[in-house]
Amino acid sequence: MSWKYRRIADDLIEAIDRGEHPVGSTLPSLNDLMTHYGVARQTARAAIGALVDQGVAVRRQGFGTIVRESKSPGETNSPRPGQGPVPLQVYCEWEPAPPETARRLSVSAQSTVLHRIHHLRGAIGTVVRIDHQWLPRGVTKALHQVGRDPATDHRLDLVDLLRGAGVDPVVAMVHVGLGRASRTDTDVLRMNASALVLTCRYTLHSSSGRPIAATTTLLAAEAGGLSFSVPASVLTGIVGPRQQSGRPLSGKDMPE
Secondary structure, three states, X not given: OOOHHHHHHHHHHHHHHOOOOOOOOEOOOHHHHHHHHOOOHHHHHHHHHHHHHOOOEEEEOOXXXXXXXXXXXXXXXXXXXXXXXXXXXXXXXXXXXXXXXXXXXXXXOOOEEEEEEEEEEOOOOOEEEEEEEEEOHHHHHHHHHOOOOOXXXXXXXXXXXXXXXXXXXXXXXXXXXXXXXXXHHHHHOOOOOOOEEEEEEEEEEEOOOOEEEEEEEEEEOOOOOOOOOOOHHHHHHHHHHHHHOOOOOOHHHOOO
């Protein structure tokens, strides 16, 4: 499914901020969004679902999707002490594996994989980072067997969940570089289509060498400098014997 859903969701959020859809009002119906944007029902539904996931709106049976208060009593948007902003899952669907993803996960191009998308918003509310993550069916099945569903568990870093499911993610193949992003990605990042994007691709492997998760993160180069964070739990497997040396991990330690 195309990323048009995210642009629709962002347009609705901006309209809410402008007061066009006040708290308690009903958002446009799926049919209205389909007609206005010229998209399929699945895309319109994903846009509304993104607003619900972000806590901007709530579904009411018989009434539609209602704009909710920005916060409920006791609710906070602040991160817990010692934590930065948390990426929010905005999309989760089974899709045919793109060629690059199929190669990274060692599956056929016809295989379906679970595609999860997370957004990280900056101080002024705009998206500054996009995380695409793909999981093969075998991994999601293992998670379901221990009562974990990656479709509803919005954590981007699944290392602890995978270990709890008996999958041992100990190796990560990492590649970091600058490149062009798709038009839909640059639209979400509010960037010029020709702008360079900092890209980090890392693939988790099991102890036996089997790929179990592939993640691609996009960061606008002007969104705070060319800095990037990869979960420490991911990097643990890269360091290997060098972990004992105490020296910082360098780009030479990261295999292509």
